[in-house]
Amino acid sequence: MDLKLKVWRQSGPDEAGGFVAYDAKEISPDMSFLEMLDVVNERILEEGGDPIAFDHDCREGICGSCGMMIDGVPHGPKSMTTVCQLHMRSFRDGDQLTLEPWRASSFPVLKDLYVDRTPFDRIIAAGGYISVRTGSADEANAEPIRKKDADAAFDAAACIGCGACVAACPNASAMLFTSAKVAHLAHLPQGQTERYTRVLDMVETHDTEGFGNCTNHGACQNACPKGISVDYIAQLNRDLFRATVTTAADPVGS
Amino acid sequence: MELNARIPSGPVEKKWENHRFEMKLVNPANKRKYDVIVVGTGLAGASAAATMGELGYNVHAFTHHESPRRAHSIAAQGGINAAKNYQNDGDSVYRLFYDTVKGGDFRSREANVYRLAEVSLNIIDQAVAQGVPFAREYGGKLANRSFGGAQVSRTFYARGQTGQQLLLGAYQALERQVRAGTVTMHTSKEMLDVVVIDGVAKGIVTRDLVTGVIERHAADAVVLATGGYSNVFFLSTNAQKCNVTATWRAHRRGAGFANPCFTQIHPTCIPPSGEYQSKLTLMSESLRNDGRIWVPKDPEDKRKGNDIPEDARDYYLERLYPSFGNLTPRDIASRRAKEMVDAGHGVGPMENGVFLDFKHAIERLGKDRVSERYGNLFEMYERITGEDPYDRPMRIFPAPHYTMGGLWVDYDLMTTVPGLFAAGEANFSDHGANRLGASALMQGLADGYFVVPLTIGNYLATVTPGSADTDHAAFADVEKDVKQRQSRLLDVDGTRSAASFHRELGRIMWENCGMVRTAEGLRSALQRIPELREEFWRDVRVPGTGEGLNPSLEQAGRVADFLEFAEVMCWDALTRDESCGAHYRPEHVTEEGEARRDDENFAHSAVWEFMGVGEEPRRHTEPLEFPNVPPSQRSYK
Amino acid sequence: MRRVVNLYRSSVGKKILMALSGLILFGFIVGHMTGNLKVLQGCEPAVAGDHAAGLSVASQTCAIDTYAEFLREVGYPAVPHGAALWGFRVLLLGAIGVHASAAFQLWSRARAARTQGYGTSKDISFTYASRTMRWGGVILLLYVFYHIAHFTTGQAHSDFIAGGVYHNYVVGFQSPLILLVYLVANAALCLHLFHGLWSATQTLGANHPKYNHLRRPVATLLSLVIFVGFMTPPVLVFAGVIS
Structure with missing residues (x-):
């Protein structure tokens, strides 16, 4: 499946940020959401760009590192599921998704989707x-x-x-x-x-x-x-x- | 390299007690003059830092995570062993000691294991007092379960999140000391090297992952509690950031690395679903209590699991091990699964798994009972695979999970570099060639709460406090090394991501130094790893700069260290010319096809000395003696 | 007093004071609504010599007028004429002051806590009502000013007679525009109470696993009772049933 992403990019805590559009192509429904971002990042890197930064670690929903707003909902559409445990079968081919960091003055954005908690x-x-x-x-x-x-x-x-x-x-x-x-x-x-x-x-x-x-x-x-x-x-x-x-x-x- | 384990005198039951009496003490008033660095804030690191803070040392705790609570100890599911004998089923400190030595296939140090079993009692007391919500019986007493084939019920658990609850207990104790001012917490700081002055550890050099600043930190002693290296296989149940960098850098600075080839494979993980797979998810072993493992008899049988009739199925564990059946130990269950997949019997879209079937259990117990026991695991499985285990058999495959090897330490948990200690999974001490289920949490907390905070005093009492100084030339040299390595990584400006190299290294290691190691495979790995490493330094692409947050740079540095470390792991596997525990060399099997130990030639820990990148490392040995637990050959037939 | 100050200083304390003042106001609303129902009792021709009732409209005695007079007389002669009523008014004013100023402070705190908003956001609150509390509160405050000018002091009333509560009421609600204003305001009040009552139990920690599931239905019921109780007489007036 192919998706379109609108991702918040911000190079540092004191820099201004903005949305940048990316295509996520040939995504398998069995991928986790973060694996989908890995694929997008691999492509950004191949094209000489700077990959999208996001925090993540255990990828089994327990360390609490990952998290981002997907279309205005923390951790995306599936309830009781962290974004690392969210799989692409929850989305449809052609979906457009907006990815944003947690927004709170106490959680300054360090880079892109990565915040300080x-x-x-x-x-x-x-x-x-x-x-x-x-x-x-x-x-x-x-x-x-x-x-x-x-x-x-x-x-x-x-x-x-x-x-x-x-x-x-x-x-x-x-x-x-x-x-x-x-x-x-x-x-x-x-x-x-x-x-x-x-x-x-x-x-x-x-x-x-x-x-x-x-x-x-x-x-x-x-x-x-x-x-x-x-x-x-x-x-x-x-x-x-x-x-x-x-x-x-x-x-x-x- | 001198390997003196400094095992205290006396009978094994008295060694720890004797040692506590014999140890030199630091005057309480002087403790705050000593700076101690703890790297890593998992179970071992957080508990050690908190306890040393309580004792009055001036502790600096470092983690590359944004918070100590994110350490991968948090993901441990099953439980923690302790010889409390609350079930009155005949457990005792001695039995836990005995089981651990035997489970480690006689490749661990008796004295350390006994101490571990001894302090296991205190760990449970401590955790309960901290508010760890262990499972309880209706009468309000602590509940236990039998775990990983143990004959007694000695495992304490908090649903499937025991690691999380124990880590939060240690983390809270740590934060309490942060508030008290005895511990300074350095989050988002990755240790990139150890500073050794005149042969003694005196500090570390770190990179602030948020600002990119390379910093020097001096101390009178350094404790590494930085976990294991399962991620050398790329695909493992470890978290993405788990790495070998801290222990590898310490090794390069002179710390012996012991038994790196002792790695544990967990039999019940969810198989990869594609090339993009970033990690493997473990499911509790308890599934094997009621699930039946099988593969189609005919490799060409491409029918769906449910459509394959009974007579076309091979319940191979039940066939090969009639008495243990699906409950054979981890290493055997893992190896047999791999054999089946290698022989073409693999199931699933990538033909890379075996079935774990609950159809009979559901028929026998009813769906409700099965759901009561395994509901959360079934849910997890469905979330990841999109398949419903109530309707169709699960697919499982083994995955790297835990590493018994690590920095060599003496009885005081000090490495071959004086002043440098290693605790938890980062050291090699207690599990020998294989670890029992629910013993990892026990060892991490034993080291952190009850061992290192005491034994470090024995060392510090011989050191003048505040003797380390970041202005020393050695700090400048190490900092220069670190900066050079970083700019080298940034300057390659090749075409491939660090992850792609990591994936390739993982494949080499899994094929040649994974569940089955042949001399031939290991030799080919030892040829291919340096080639891959060379290609890495020629063609890796690390975007961005060293300033500010740069996850790609962090990852590249860790992969670079794995590319060096992988070699010593293969050397260790090659030179340990026997099968023992999780280390399986098909050249050494019994007539029954099981691992055959060679106690005559290999009843020792192999300790490696770094001789330079690409140079053959030097092998030293620490002989092991078993006066209390006479070595025997295990049999699960 | 130190403890109250401490309570006011913390964000949770502000909420607790908000809940307590809200409950005082709710108590007033219940009383007010009950009193208003006296309109349904209508009027009786005045009994000769009875001066206590029907001061201005001497030809009849209206239940609500009597009730209004009673409110002014409460406590007399222990306290001066009208003093109890004024005392109560001061209490209400204080409650409104605490309620509104805490709301304002919490609002400005919340603004400071998220200076950069989301590009895309989706409301996943329990109820829509919770998101209307702040503006709903402001609307209610404006409505209270109007309401006082309309029925208490009379400036906003086309034919105001001091003390002639029944008269003022009936005349007031014959206009469709005014009925609409009250309808909207009471709907806002109902929404405010629907969240506010549930929220107050939450804030005051009045939760118990056994009764938690009742909190929402009870809040719904109470806020609907208030709405129906307040709006029934005006609608009847407008429909010509009461005149």
């Missing part, structure tokens, strides 16, 4: 962990955890940090990402000690990193390749409210 690391560093020194852990089976809590924690922890939620959000908010980590740890007994300081610190960093705020559109959930639910955002809100109006997050007792 390091603010996510800083949100985690603000409190997305349980403080336990190596070697200081209790015997693993000492504290039973209800299966449903462990499962719920896992569901939230399945986030791959790809940034599709930010890209999809009309406010460029990273609240789904932040809440997934807050909820993961809040579902576990080990996460209780720091539960309320964690939510305050993570939301504060989320804000200072320049992400927008959540206004409950739900676009993030629909864009998320791992199906992370906006219910976690509700939980984050509740925890933050509690942390603010009660003494739960106060550093010292009175």
Whole structure:
């Protein structure tokens, strides 16, 4: 099959960008979307051009490196699927596709479709962990955890940090990402000690990193390749409210 | 090259304890004066950096990814072993030790393996305390499953995403130390060389992948946790960016490379669908519990799988191994699949797979039960191939997956270059000639949480802190090398992409140094690799400049190193004139057609010394002794 | 107070304040709608000597006029005449102020968070309503000004009688143009509530796996009740059923 691509090209973070048209010819429906781009890039290289830059790594939908807007939808038309797992059989011969990077002030474009998502690391560093020194852990089976809590924690922890939620959000908010980590740890007994300081610190960093705020559109959930639910955002809100109006997050007792 | 494993004295059960007592300690107040560099932030790197940060060292962690969480440990599916014996099925530290040595086909170091089994207990405790959501039983206790043919259930798992959850635990611990200021995180920085001053590792040179700036970083010790080299085959289950550059550059600077030919092939991957194929996707081995593997008896039989009647099918594993059937170990299942495809029985549009059929399982268990067990894997298969495994047999083929070989390290995980440590898949230490399922995560975390952070102190206690200086002439020399190599790559201005060379190298390696290695094939590979390397340097085209983000340049540098590394791998396979574990030389088989070890001549680790590009490397050996686990010949008939 | 300030400082806190102020306004809307239904009760001829009702239109007593007078009298004599009403008005004004200023700040934050927009974009939000909240809110605010001038202070009314609520109401809705204005405004209000009510449960973290599936239907039902409740009497007026 043959497709036409309109791809955002931008040579550097401070350069102006624009759309450039490419033909993707003789594409097999069994190719993944990124393999299709590999083929296009191989051709660009043969013709002496600079290949389209995009981040990618594991190509099995778990590392969270890849991601781009395909016709205005993060990771393209197939739900619960990262762009590396999206296959060309989801498209038709002659389709015209627009490829754009994630757009958010906090995710500056480094080149073409490649953006910088390091603010996510800083949100985690603000409190997305349980403080336990190596070697200081209790015997693993000492504290039973209800299966449903462990499962719920896992569901939230399945986030791959790809940034599709930010890209999809009309406010460029990273609240789904932040809440997934807050909820993961809040579902576990080990996460209780720091539960309320964690939510305050993570939301504060989320804000200072320049992400927008959540206004409950739900676009993030629909864009998320791992199906992370906006219910976690509700939980984050509740925890933050509690942390603010009660003494739960106060550093010292009175 | 001196190979002193520095194995502590005493019985194997006491060695680690004795050693911890005998090790020199760094005064707590002095720890922050020591700079330690950790390269790689997968399970081993992230856990090591976090733990050393907690101990008070001044840690600098490097990753070529934009975030530590993208390391390929994240993709591990199955689980992590630990000798907890929660199932009361007779497991113990000693049994895990025994199984690992035996599984490694007696080519690993007993003392290291015992320590691994010992600290496996602590890993689970640590991970649970960090909030890793392992699978649980209804009573709230941790669940286990049996994995990869083990006779006991000792594998802990978090659905099919155990690697992801463990890595996120280590990553969060790492970010916690970043916040505490003990770890400085250097993301998007690729290590391109090690700096060795007077024979001692004192730093690294990196390229900032975003700005293109080549930087010098000095430290009192360097830990490489940069993973394996399965991508030498081009097509593997490894991520696109996995590479050999860090360990290869360390090797060029004097670190011995041990057993590079020990590479593991995973039997249940999705076969390539065309020339454009960029990677292979692994599906959990658990599929073999209920699926039946077969090929058409007649190579000319081109009917669809479902249309081939029972009497025209060859369930070859069940035929050859009546007692183990479809559950034969990874290497055997892989090799037999390749034999079938090579003999023309391959199925699928490219005739490059064998069938894995669930028809009988669905008849026996019902579609719902099958879906309950394998639903997510079936979904993944359908997403990639567009075929529904409930209706028609899956197609599978083996793919390179893990590399047991790596930098040679002593008991303290220090390479032959003092001050240079290697952890996780990057070292060669614990798995011998073959790795048990669910042991990779265990080893990465054992090294990172519990071994390197302690043993590095034993080394640092002998070093004056802050003795390294980036103004030293050695740093300038290495930086010059790195810059020259980069401009050489950019200046070739040929016609072919680095990827096309990589694909060609992969084909040579897969055919000659893959699942089956013959002396003849290896010799031809040793002839063709230098030719290909020469062509690469004559005809590669790397667009753009060294400034700013340039993925083509990154890739070309990695392929260039694979083109050098591939040779030593073939040398190793050629000179290991026996079959053992995953290393299969058809010249050495038992009457039953199985790998035959030669303990008399090859009960050792082969350690290679770099003698120059294109020069035959020098082979050294570290003899292996097995006082606790007497070598035996395995049989799966 | 420090805690409230802290709450206001964070983006989530702003949303929480927005949800709380929104709920106050929703409470008012429910009361207002219920009160309006008194129009359906119509009027009765005035009883001689009863001065409490039908101040201007002395010939009859209208239920809604009585009700309006009652609102002014609430709390008297404990508080001065009309004070409770004014107190409530101040509360509403405050709620509108918090609601609108938080909305404005969140909007400007969101603008700063994405300075470069998409060339092609597709709305994948749960509902269309969520994308109309900001402009819908502005429209509602303008409508409130008009509405006050129309029925409370009378400048925008062709035949306004102070205290003659029933009269003003019936006269007002005899014009098709005015009916249309109110129809559009109430549709906007309905849309605003449809998302806003669901959104408030989300923001206040009032979610529970057992009841989550009810949040959307309940929000839909409530916003429709408000729409029907507000628009039934005017339509009846326009149709001539009420005069």
